[in-house]
Amino acid sequence: MRDMLKMIIVLTALCLCSGGLLASIQTSTKEQIANQVLTFVKGPAINSILPNAENDPITDRFELKDGDDTRTFFVGVVEGEPRVVTLETFGKGYGGDVGLMVGIDVKDNVLKGVGVTTHAETPGMGARAKSDPGFAAQFAGLPIDGKIAVTGDGGSINAISGATITSRACSNAATEAVEIYKALQPQIDEKLNSFKK
Amino acid sequence: MAKPLAQEFLKGLWDEVPPFRLVLGLCPVLAVTKSVENGLGMGMATTFVLVCSNILVSLLRNVIPSKVRIACFIVIIATFVTVVEFVMQAYAYKLFQTLGIFIPLIVVNCIVLGRAEAFASKNGLVRSTLDGLSIGIGFTLSLAALAAVRELLGTGGLTIWGDMAFNIFGPSYPAFSFMIEAPGAFVALGLMLCVMNLAGNK
Numbered sequence: 001m002r003d004m005l006k007m008i009i010v011l012t013a014l015c016l017c018s019g020g021l022l023a024s025i026q027t028s029t030k031e032q033i034a035n036q037v038l039t040f041v042k043g044p045a046i047n048s049i050l051p052n053a054e055n056d057p058i059t060d061r062f063e064l065k066d067g068d069d070t071r072t073f074f075v076g077v078v079e080g081e082p083r084v085v086t087l088e089t090f091g092k093g094y095g096g097d098v099g100l101m102v103g104i105d106v107k108d109n110v111l112k113g114v115g116v117t118t119h120a121e122t123p124g125m126g127a128r129a130k131s132d133p134g135f136a137a138q139f140a141g142l143p144i145d146g147k148i149a150v151t152g153d154g155g156s157i158n159a160i161s162g163a164t165i166t167s168r169a170c171s172n173a174a175t176e177a178v179e180i181y182k183a184l185q186p187q188i189d190e191k192l193n194s195f196k197k
Numbered sequence: 198m199a200k201p202l203a204q205e206f207l208k209g210l211w212d213e214v215p216p217f218r219l220v221l222g223l224c225p226v227l228a229v230t231k232s233v234e235n236g237l238g239m240g241m242a243t244t245f246v247l248v249c250s251n252i253l254v255s256l257l258r259n260v261i262p263s264k265v266r267i268a269c270f271i272v273i274i275a276t277f278v279t280v281v282e283f284v285m286q287a288y289a290y291k292l293f294q295t296l297g298i299f300i301p302l303i304v305v306n307c308i309v310l311g312r313a314e315a316f317a318s319k320n321g322l323v324r325s326t327l328d329g330l331s332i333g334i335g336f337t338l339s340l341a342a343l344a345a346v347r348e349l350l351g352t353g354g355l356t357i358w359g360d361m362a363f364n365i366f367g368p369s370y371p372a373f374s375f376m377i378e379a380p381g382a383f384v385a386l387g388l389m390l391c392v393m394n395l396a397g398n399k
Contacts (some may be wrong), residue, residue, distance in 0.1 A: 007265045014257075014269055018276040032287035061304050191371045 009031070045101035046086055050076040050135070055195075057086060062191045065164075065185055071180065073188065075195050076103065082195035083107040085188055088117060089176040091169030094144030095120035098129065098169040102177035104144060106192065111148070114139040114174055119166075126166030135160055135167070144178045205324055209331030215308045216339045216386070217393045222299060222308040226340060227382040230358040236344035238292045240280045240337025242300060242310075244304055244330070249277045250327035254317040270313040271304070280305045287362050347385050351377035 032039050038058055046057050055077040063070050071164065076084030085104050090097040098119045103112035116130035129135055142148055149155025149171045150164065159167035200208075216226045218345050225243070229235045229357055250273050254261075261269045285293045293300065303309065311331055317325040348355055353370035354360040375381045 003262060003264070007262045010261055011265055011268060013273070014272050018272055019275060022279050022283075025280055029283045029287040032282070036287060040294065056296040 002104075013191055040073070041099075041117050042088065042101060045088075045110070045117045046076075046103075048115040048133070049086060049101060049103035049113035050078070050084060053077060053084070054080065057084075058163055060195055064191070066180060066184060067184055070093075071184075075192060078105075081107065082192045084112045085192060086112075087180065087183060089173040091120050091171070091173035091176070091181065093169040094126050094163070094165045095122065098126075098166060098173065100170050100173035100177070102139075104178065104181050106181075106189065109144050111142045111144060111174065113137075113141050114170065116170065118137050121163065121166050125164040126160070128160050128163065129166050129170055131160065135170075139170075139174055142174075145183070148174045148178065177189065202323070202327060205329045206331045209328070209333070209335035210338070211335075211382040212393055213332065214335040214339055214393075215332055216336065216343070217390055219308070219311075220390070221311060222301065222306045222336070223386070225306065226343065227379070229296055229299050229353065230344035230382060230385075231351075231377050232312060232348050233291070233341050233344045234356045234358050235295055236340035237337060238285075238289070238295055239299060239360065240333070240340045242285065242296075243303055243306065244305055244308065244333025245272060245281055246277045246330035247333040247336075248326060250274045250309060250313055251325040252322065254313045255320060255322050255325035258318045266318065267314070269309075270310060270318075274309050274313065275304045308332065341386055343382075343389055347376045347381055347391065348354055350385075351375070351381065373386055 010080070014142060031146050042115055043058055049185050053076040055075070057074040057076045060066055060075040060077070060082075061072055062075070062081065063072050066069075066111075071087055075082050075114040083106055086101055087104075088099055090099050090183065092098075096119070098121065099117035101115045101117055103114070104110075105112045111194045116136070119130060121127045135158075139148070142156070146154050148160040150157045152159065152164065153168070153171070155171060157167060159173055167175055202356035209215070212216075215221050222243075225239050229239045250270070253273050254270060257269070257273075259370050269311060278301060281303070282293075285296075287302065312328060316328045320328070345355060349365065352372050352374075354362060354364040376385060
């Protein structure tokens with residue numbers, strides 16, 4: 001009985017200390033990690049969407065409340081106007097969530113482009129959504145009022161061969177981004193105007 | 198009975214060098230040694246975990262009930278591995294991206310648990326710290342050595358750390374890319390073991 005009690009106490013105390021330590025480290029590194037993710041994960045995707053941006057979309061960002069979520073929007077200034085808004089959404093892929101950065105041209109109401117951020121898809125198959133620029137390029141120029149889907153689902157996106165689920169995840173994520181944009185359009189327009197020079 | 202402290206420290210560098218003498222913890226050894234930088238990064242992460250867990254296990258060795266000792270060791274090791282993961286993510290994101298899944302897998306690296314169970318739970322603080330350092334440095338050097346062989350043959354150059362990359366054989370070197378693929382890791386490890394054994398038999 002005494003042994004049993006000791007085991008329980010020691011393990012509980014150890015786990016408590018461990019939890020406390022990790023929680024404090026997580027809090028203190030949180031901001032730095034978010035910065036690193038911006039530079040190394042979201043940054044490249046944003047830059048692939050906005051190669052000719054006249055500003056730095058990573059610094060020119062704003063946040064809006066969407067229901068219970070807070071979403072971050074990155075602003076791209078093209079041809080002297082803040083006309084591209086970029087946001088990250090997630091679609092259900094084969095190996096978990098596929099993160100997709102979606103740029104929307106608010107002046108022409110078309111997709112400016114998309115770029116995969118995080119994923120756990122099969123290398124050489126679904127992972128090509130990130131490594132093959134030809135796949136992402138198909139999204140550029142699609143009207144946001146039209147259907148964004150793979151050809152099998154009645155859309156115009158050619159799925160990556162052998163990776164229909166990943167392709168569908170990207171289409172769904174893009175569709176979600178458009179929906180979020182439409183729902184928050186008045187607020188987004190207002191924020192975008194504040195980036196006018 | 199007790200070895201001199203200096204010998205305790207030196208054993209991990211030759212007599213008990215983990216991947217080659219103990220032939221333990223081969224998963225990261227084979228997987229991350231594509232470049233010297235990855236090998237060093239992985240080695241340092243493992244060394245940090247080894248030293249910290251050895252210190253803590255040694256301090257708590259009289260408190261931890263023997264029936265739940267493995268569970269306690271794993272909690273301690275997992276805590277430090279998660280610390281490494283956070284810190285690496287915050288300050289060396291590139292390395293974090295390349296090492297990926299192998300950082301959390303340090304938890305199940307049998308060298309770390311092995312030292313906690315076989316050494317730190319039976320020895321004092323100073324000895325356990327030295328043991329962790331010694332095995333850790335030995336592990337780091339082994340990874341770096343194996344990575345150097347693979348990278349040199351596979352690409353003709355060496356990436357030591359960050360911008361310290363050298364192209365040793367020059368641009369006309371026909372890259373033997375087999376060596377940086379997974380099967381090349383086995384071949385390189387086998388050859389290194391062979392050399393170590395030859396050297397040890399003298």
